[in-house]
Amino acid sequence: MTKRVGLYPGTFDPLTMGHVDIIERAVKLVDELVIGVAINRDKGPLFNLDERVAMVEREMRLITSETGVAITVKPFEGLLVNFAESVGAGIVVRGLRAVSDFEYEFQMVGMNQALNDDIETVFLMADARYQSIASRLVKEIARLGGDVASFVPDNVAKLLAKKFSEPVI
Numbered sequence: 001m002t003k004r005v006g007l008y009p010g011t012f013d014p015l016t017m018g019h020v021d022i023i024e025r026a027v028k029l030v031d032e033l034v035i036g037v038a039i040n041r042d043k044g045p046l047f048n049l050d051e052r053v054a055m056v057e058r059e060m061r062l063i064t065s066e067t068g069v070a071i072t073v074k075p076f077e078g079l080l081v082n083f084a085e086s087v088g089a090g091i092v093v094r095g096l097r098a099v100s101d102f103e104y105e106f107q108m109v110g111m112n113q114a115l116n117d118d119i120e121t122v123f124l125m126a127d128a129r130y131q132s133i134a135s136r137l138v139k140e141i142a143r144l145g146g147d148v149a150s151f152v153p154d155n156v157a158k159l160l161a162k163k164f165s166e167p168v169i
């Protein structure tokens with residue numbers, strides 16, 4: 001049987017418990033998962049690409065050792081369908097939060113289907129505890145000195161604290 005390869009793309013600026021929850025669900029559906037970290041210069045990320053790739057890789061070790069599913073983390077730029085094809089992924093995984101994500105994701109699927117109809121997009125919902133978490137708000141809370149411990153993995157909380165304690169040059 002051919003291997004089912006899934007691709008979970010995102011900006012992961014930073015990785016949150018919402019993302020981790022989606023990844024834990026996605027590995028139940030595929031034999032191999034590629035996490036595509038978008039360069040996303042337009043979004044002006046807080047963490048640079050190398051930092052985001054390292055941050056995601058670190059959290060994936062535990063999931064891989066617990067599930068046996070190979071997870072690779074790769075940076076990407078350009079069209080999602082081209083990247084999916086280049087890594088041999090037939091399934092794109094996206095997380096869906098109530099209302100806010102729908103319109104954008106709906107349009108993306110339509111456009112991606114027009115570009116490559118062999119790739120299916122699958123939407124997963126995170127556990128209710130994590131549904132309201134958004135990277136943008138996590139950054140805002142951390143910047144204002146709030147506690148983000150319940151929204152992100154421990155290591156990410158440390159990295160955020162470090163980022164916001166660095167003097168602005």
Ligand code: ADP
Pocket residue numbers: 009010011012013016017018019022093094095096097101124125126130131132133134135
């Ligand atoms: P993008 O810039 O592609 O939206 P993100 O890193 O913000 O990148 O999100 C990656 C994916 O994870 C998207 O499909 C997004 O909807 C999903 N996601 C993010 N946070 C959550 C959450 N709390 N619950 C479920 N899905 C989420």
